[in-house]
Amino acid sequence: MKKKMLTMFALLSIIAVLGIPAAVNRLSPAKIQKNGTMVHMFSHSTGQVVNLSVDDYVIGVVAAEMPAEFPEEALKAQSVAARTYIIRRLTGGGVSNPIHPGADVCDDHRHYQAWISREEMKQRWGIRYYQYYFKVAMAVYSTGNEVIVYGGQLIDPVYHSSCGGAGTFSAGEVWKFDDPYLKGVPCPYDADPEPTRVAAFTLSDIKKATGEDISALPVAGPRGFFQVLEKTSGDQPKTVRIGGKVFSATTVREMLGLRSARFSMAMEDGVVKVSTLGYGHGVGMCQYGAKGMALKGKNYREILQYYYTGVEIAEGDS
Ligand SMILES: [Zn+2]
Numbered sequence: 102m103k104k105k106m107l108t109m110f111a112l113l114s115i116i117a118v119l120g121i122p123a124a125v126n127r128l129s130p131a132k133i134q135k136n137g138t139m140v141h142m143f144s145h146s147t148g149q150v151v152n153l154s155v156d157d158y159v160i161g162v163v164a165a166e167m168p169a170e171f172p173e174e175a176l177k178a179q180s181v182a183a184r185t186y187i188i189r190r191l192t193g194g195g196v197s198n199p200i201h202p203g204a205d206v207c208d209d210h211r212h213y214q215a216w217i218s219r220e221e222m223k224q225r226w227g228i229r230y231y232q233y234y235f236k237v238a239m240a241v242y243s244t245g246n247e248v249i250v251y252g253g254q255l256i257d258p259v260y261h262s263s264c265g266g267a268g269t270f271s272a273g274e275v276w277k278f279d280d281p282y283l284k285g286v287p288c289p290y291d292a293d294p295e296p297t298r299v300a301a302f303t304l305s306d307i308k309k310a311t312g313e314d315i316s317a318l319p320v321a322g323p324r325g326f327f328q329v330l331e332k333t334s335g336d337q338p339k340t341v342r343i344g345g346k347v348f349s350a351t352t353v354r355e356m357l358g359l360r361s362a363r364f365s366m367a368m369e370d371g372v373v374k375v376s377t378l379g380y381g382h383g384v385g386m387c388q389y390g391a392k393g394m395a396l397k398g399k400n401y402r403e404i405l406q407y408y409y410t411g412v413e414i415a416e417g418d419s
Pocket residue numbers: 143145200201207208209212213
């Protein structure tokens with residue numbers, strides 16, 4: 102922790118004298134630490150395993166997983182969640198990695214957390230690179246070694262982009278397991294500017310994805326092509342019928358590549374219009390909700406303790 106305070110102090114001093122670009126250049130390129138915990142990360146673009154300090158790993162994850170223009174307190178909440186994720190994985194007691202042998206994680210969000218390099222940050226942020234890099238790095242450094250614990254154990258800090266303002270799901274509503282700290286909560290300050298999106302599918306798209314030919318079915322009613330059979334506690338579809346088959350909403354999301362499992366379907370002129378609310382699986386921290394809470398003056402601890410029920414923020418080992 103002391104070392105991080107010194108790093109921050111050094112950064113601030115360089116900025117005071119030379120400005121942000123100089124400060125970023127003084128930060129050595131993603132460094133290999135002789136001491137301290139290392140993250141062995143498989144890079145999908147190079148096919149190599151790179152060794153990163155926990156800080157460099159977390160900075161790349163926050164940059165990849167949350168828009169850098171989000172408020173500082175939201176970025177800090179994201180930093181602590183991303184750090185908890187990797188520390189839990191590293192201290193899990195030799196977790197095997199069947200996807201990438203020899204690596205702890207990779208940079209693909211479908212396997213682990215997304216991560217981007219400084220080069221990718223430059224491409225993504227353009228002229229705002231220095232400003233945003235510094236903002237993200239400060240969020241990471243200023244939260245030290247903090248991690249999220251429940252009952253003394255590191256949590257699985259799952260998060261998603263947006264619940265669309267409908268509130269988050271309990272883990273058990275989406276996956277096959279429940280965790281006491283992954284309970285659905287309302288999300289009154291969700292700041293998603295465009296929570297509802299519509300995607301169009303042809304009848305053959307639907308047939309390819311579900312195996313159901315719905316071309317001869319009515320557009321509405323109990324015999325219609327689509328029906329919600331069961332809802333979640335938050336009034337969202339849990340089980341649906343498409344044609345003659347019953348699916349979980351989560352399965353339909355996967356089959357059709359929908360932004361979320363909160364959807365409704367309508368047919369117009371032989372085209373199926375699927376309207377989705379929010380983006381992501383809907384469990385744990387809602388990032389646009391975190392943004393909204395930060396804009397309302399809540400700090401990162403309040404944000405994390407809101408979305409992860411009954412947790413504490415603890416100082417991890419350095
Ligand atoms: Zn991977």
